[in-house]
Amino acid sequence: MPNNLPFIVSAYALTWAVLIGYAWHLTSARRDAGRRLESAARESAPAPAPRESAGGSS
Amino acid sequence: MGAIPTTLDDGAPARGGSRELVLGAAAFLLLIAMQVYAISISQADRDMGHLQKIMYVHVPAAWSMMLAFFVVAVASLRYLWKGRENDDLLAAAAAESGALLTGLTVALGMIWAKPTWGIWWTWDPRVTSTAVLFFIYVGYLVLRAFVDDPDRRAQWSAAVGLLGALNVPIVYMSVRWWRTLHQVQSSPSTVDPNFGLGLRINAIAFTVLLIFFIRHRYVTAKMEREAEHLNERAALGGLEIPHA
Numbered sequence: 001m002p003n004n005l006p007f008i009v010s011a012y013a014l015t016w017a018v019l020i021g022y023a024w025h026l027t028s029a030r031r032d033a034g035r036r037l038e039s040a041a042r043e044s045a046p047a048p049a050p051r052e053s054a055g056g057s058s
Numbered sequence: 059m060g061a062i063p064t065t066l067d068d069g070a071p072a073r074g075g076s077r078e079l080v081l082g083a084a085a086f087l088l089l090i091a092m093q094v095y096a097i098s099i100s101q102a103d104r105d106m107g108h109l110q111k112i113m114y115v116h117v118p119a120a121w122s123m124m125l126a127f128f129v130v131a132v133a134s135l136r137y138l139w140k141g142r143e144n145d146d147l148l149a150a151a152a153a154e155s156g157a158l159l160t161g162l163t164v165a166l167g168m169i170w171a172k173p174t175w176g177i178w179w180t181w182d183p184r185v186t187s188t189a190v191l192f193f194i195y196v197g198y199l200v201l202r203a204f205v206d207d208p209d210r211r212a213q214w215s216a217a218v219g220l221l222g223a224l225n226v227p228i229v230y231m232s233v234r235w236w237r238t239l240h241q242v243q244s245s246p247s248t249v250d251p252n253f254g255l256g257l258r259i260n261a262i263a264f265t266v267l268l269i270f271f272i273r274h275r276y277v278t279a280k281m282e283r284e285a286e287h288l289n290e291r292a293a294l295g296g297l298e299i300p301h302a
Contacts, residue, residue, distance in 0.1 A: 004109045004173050011169045012093070015115045018162050019089075019267065022155075023082055026274045030078070033281040040288035 078274045085270045089263040096256030114256055116166040117244045118264035119159050124226050126156030131223035134216035146212035149219050151275035157195035183232040184240035194222035
């Protein structure tokens, strides 16, 4: 019987590369989405009321 | 699915991913354990020898792909029926995972075909219909990337998602309707009992991984939509936007 080990190893290596690569992509997309959401929430929040200056003009 | 796990109040939105991190780590550890177990207990096949071990990744990937497209079909139908944005996002998340698993299934099939059939590719009905399924869902993802209007994008995606899902029974039954080079469906009832347990446990591990992928992508999509809504509100609502 011919040596089929390279095919078996290739199949498992490809599977793991694809699955781990996609999980990595998802995690990075999630991080980016979190940053965008945080930034959008900051920008859409009403501006804080101007504080009264305690010491007048300097 | 609950509300978006963002914690904007304390300024740490990324913390919502800790649940996914645990689920993802558990899914990958389960897959490692199941693969090691299946490889170690299964004996060489009479005809294929140890090549049958490719079955523990090829077949579960194919089952998970079909499961993902079932989710696409249900979520797309629900969207067309109720018009809820969450169903559209769930369908898109499942379609992305499904397309990935379809591509993986085809590639693993080619690796398995070369030493057993003597060729990398043939226009066998099972192989061809799976490739068609792959291109339908790649088209689905391209469509979503190029349509800007969210309502139109969701409606068109739901239609394509449903049409693509109609191809799944054809893929499944193709080996019985047109018996050609590809063997009949591999399942614990059609394979040697020596391989049944390994097949079952790897299918469970792939299913858990699929749940992790879909959930992770779905929550991310919800966060992206929420950010878009906030940006639209800021642009159209006349709110004061502080600039640095």
